[in-house]
Amino acid sequence: MSKRVFVTGMGIISALGNGVLENRNQLEAGATGIKKATILKTRYTDIFPFGEVPLTTDQLLEMGEVIGEKGISRTEALAMVAIRQALKDAGLKQEQVEDYSMSLLSASTVGGMSRTDQLHKDANKLEPASEYLASYNVGEHTSGIAKRLNVKGASTTFNTACSSSANAIMYGAKLIKSGRATRAIAGGTDALAKYTVNGFNSLQILAEELCKPFDKNRVGLNLGEGAAYLILESEDVVGDKKIYGEVSGYGNANDAFHPSSISDEAFGVIAAIEGALETAQIPPEHIDYINTHGTGTPNNDITEQTGMHKVFKGQIPPFQSTKTYTGHTLGAAGAIEAVFSLLALNHNELYTSLNCADPIDDYGVVPINKYQDNYEINHVLSSSFGFGGNCSSLVFSKV
Incomplete structure (x- = not known):
């Protein structure tokens, strides 16, 4: 029999703020987080507005409790902040995270390539291999999260462009419905990078003004960064905890x-x-x-x-x-x-x-x-x- 899948925890960090409450407050106020970037270093920061998280990578690593590790990308740092929020929100214990019935399904498009300048140096052997060499693999951030949290169940990475994390959530629901998992951490993360800025600029679809979806005079999009994860749980294990909704x-x-x-x-x-x-x-x-x-x-x-x-x-x-x-x-x-x-x-x-x-x-x-x-x-x-x-x-x- 197919299991119902409920959302019991949420974590998010975006240009609107850190955490669910800060993001909701800005949505209610109609206040955009898109503006001039200050952390992203590119020739285009004076031309295009961005939805940048106004925190340094070091600050994100501290917030995500990533201590003493080398070669961790901004993409992975954003993910850790949101995942820790989601786990806390769902009230999950460490033994539940480590159970083989817990899956980790993460999505990204840029991965460690958010360090575009370092990627260029490493790819062209301009200097000895850096500590970030492994992070350029888009699935490396998922592996790092799984090791850090000691997730032992099914784990995979989705990279289907802009639908990536929707597919991660979909797959998590399917695993639970089919009985292959009881719980899942499902979501996605991406950091701003020269790699993506240059790519989208080459397609001529970046707007020099604030984007205006569904307007006759729309000219393009604004790139942003952030991470969000849902805790999905089978109806069998939810009990009386808070439920945000059913997938x-x-x-x-x-x-x-x-x-x-x-x-x-x-x-x-x-x-x-x-x-x-x-x-x-x-x-x-x-x-x-x-x-x-x-x-x-x-x-x-x-x-x-x-x-x-x-x-x-x-x-x-x-x-x-x-x-x-x-x-x-x-x-x-x-x-x-x-x-x-x-x-x-x-x-x-x-x-x-x-x-x-x-x-x-x-x-x-x-x-x-x-x-x-x-x-x-x-x-x-x-x-x-x-x-x-x-x-x-x-x-x-x-x-």
Whole structure:
């Protein structure tokens, strides 16, 4: 019999703040964390705004209780901060973390390549191999976390571009539902890096202004950094602890349309959303709020609206993009937005869309334009669409 999967703990660090409370306060206030970067060193900090976590890597390592270890990347440091928060929030004991039924599922796109200058030196043998050599492997951060926490159960890393951590959460739910795990730490992490800044700049999709998803005059995205992790537990072991919601549905599809765009017909978007609804066993009209992928790029936003229009038959629920608060955090985006979706679900609130002055009018809908509380929410859809057309959607439901 398939097990129900509940979220019992959350941890997050983003440009909005450190911890769930700081992030929620900023969402309620409609205050963005995107501004000029001060820690990231690149020629582009005077051109593009970023969703930077305003803490040094050394500060993050201290907060994540990573003591006396060498070669730890900013990506891994961010992850440790969020994971320790999530474990504490869920009230898990060390013996439960070490149990073979606990899985660790982490996602990232940049990994240790956040140290781009050092990567260049190591790759070109410009100096003796540095302590960061092993960290460039995207899965190294997961291995480091597993060793540090003494996780003995199944452990893996997801790198499916912007849908990475949504897929980590999906996989964690599948492991628990199938009885292959009882608990899972699932989420993702990514740090700002020259590597990704230069890459996205070469695609000409970085905005020199604050991003404005679903606006007619949108010109591109703002990159961000951060980490978020959920503690997933089987209904068999939850007991009477606090439950943020149920991972009731999930869907993944790949339209294989283009290396960096999704198909204009929204094939992958539609398949992912419909798959999530089918798994959750609810009709489209039961979705009360959508946390969209909403990057602010010309291709994504109209395609995402096209997909939602088709799935919801012209009756699209309230929707918006929280990337206007954090920037696009790449591999961490799905998990960060899962936390935001669960906050909306728990507090019956809708967060305003920022910077959308002239909404796309192709389908006669506009994103949420002001903060609302006392708005009854029972089911939330959160979508993340990655390069290569890897599209994923999650449904979180009240218990």
